[in-house]
Amino acid sequence: MKKEKTKRYLIIFLKTTIAFLAIWVLFKSEKLTKESFTNLFQAHNIPFILLSSLAYVSSQLLATSRLSLLLRAIDFHLRFFQGFKLNIIGNFFNIIIPGLTGGDLVKGYFLIRDEENNKGSTSGIIIMDRVLGILALGFLSGISIIYLLQLNNANLNIYHRKLYYIMVAIGALFCFFIVFLVFGSYQHVRGKLKTIFTKIFRNSILYYVVHGFGILIRKRRVLICSFLISISMQLITLSGLICLAKLTSGNVPGLLTLMAVSSVVMLLGSIPVTPGNIGWTELIAAFGWSAVGSDTGAEIFLYWRVVTVFCSLPGLYFFMAQRRAKAPKNHDYSVLESGENRGYKS
Template identity: 25%
Template sequence: MNKKVKNAAVAAAKVLISAVILYVLLSKIDTSKVFSLLRNINLLCFFAASLLCVFSMLIISRRWQLFISDDIPLSKLFSLNMIGLFFNNVMPGTTGGDAVKLYYVYKKTGNGLIAAGSVFMDRYIGLANIIFIGFAAMLFGLNRLVGTGVEYFTPVVTAAFVVVSFIVFRFRLGGRFASVSKFYEYFHLYMRNLRAIALSFLLTTAAQLIAIGCAYLTAVGLGVKIDVLDLLIFIPVIILIASIPISISGLGLREGAFVILFKKAGIPEETAIAISFGWYLTTLAASLPGFIFYLYNKTDSKTNSGAKATGDERVIDNV
């Protein structure tokens, strides 16, 4: 199958899944209440949440810098992350944010291993942290999750992540190929750098706490009184559910998770969906500067040939 046709088919499938889930959710509620809440959202809270989202991207950029050469400054990585956020939110299913970041890093370093390896490590550590926090939240608030089905989902995802990681990296699948073998060497070099791993986990945790803060500000902006403890328990699990790559930017999955979990906290379905939509809109607003960065980087890439490769050992030394 032609690659473009395959990508289009995957994107169409994701759109369909999001549309079906949203249709099922919205057909069971009074949508006028949802839109009424969103229309009357406090703009100060909305923009404060969006600014917090932008700040979290700065933290995530620092995490990425741990796995890449210091030849690329934090400001550059921040702009690339903003571009990735823009593509993930505005044009999902066409060009993924990670693909955009990989392209620009490769143009800058001229080294495909550093580009792919750093993007993978950044994503892998981020996912591992989300799973860990989601599992911890489930254990801490198990009484608030019983009966939702999530109390089974999170352990299954956690176990699957551990098993797959062990199999892939312990047995080095595909390691007989030179490019894959070099990637494994890159991965194991970093996994032995406990300082980088520990700091990346701390930074990711900080970013997750900011995401919770964004959700809280969104709820406050909608005039909803919500227990912060509920957010601390539910949001990490919701992020984990929304990260399943079967929908467009988590649309549908996120709203369904909000409805199921916040119902346990006594919050009506209309209100839960309004918080979910509002939270997504703050992220969407935060991603818009990424388009400016995209235009700037597109122009800059035409006038600069990019730096030469720095080598794997130098990257590790810079951590």
């Protein structure tokens, strides 16, 4: 237990160090300046900030629809507003206080608390919810890379090999998921896996996590609908990001190019290199946007971070209210003291 705690604190320390280094590089290279912050709060920028905030909230409404749809597949009915509150709570932990407790862990905890039978099945749904978000982002990034490779851009040419590597990684991810679904569709395979997991976990909460995950494999229509919702979410997120491009006076590429490079940045930025991906996403954006002739990538993604932080603030109120609601006396919340941020919200 002590070793695990030490390891966890060491990882947080390393991630925090990388975040500070990334921010230092951004300021040293003047990708971010003091003016980047003062510019955001000018009165004439408020309409664009509000539009971007609207896009973010809309994406969270879609995220709630996806979560509700997936939960219904295991006969767990979640009221829409309750699901929305859980998403905002998760975002609060992922974005505002990253590195301490992961947002998915908090959401999973509250869902498990409300489960009457098979406690833990909803955690399998939370995992699938995250997987579908990553797959949708990977799908859009794959299309974006194909588009970017067609551009006759000298600055972009030096990134061609890296883009091919990303394409291979995306292809491998989809192949693995498809193989997983195909094998999961065979009843005898599911039966053998069920026997194995029963022996390993002995009807513990981890068994029901796998149980919930397994139910979804058989309901492909639900998975397809959830995947399409995920793509819509990412497109709305990109539109919110594009709104913020109006806040800068620097060179901005065409709309399609901007959306393409931003989707790749969002995919790479979802890798949990730093707490809440602070500094890391902005650094990737600085390189990505410069490859298509713009020096404002870090600035725009910083503005998007400010928007997401502002919109996630109600998560603290929702968390406190949720913690009090239906909570038995002397309920143990120590589970929320472990875990860490899992990266960008997909």
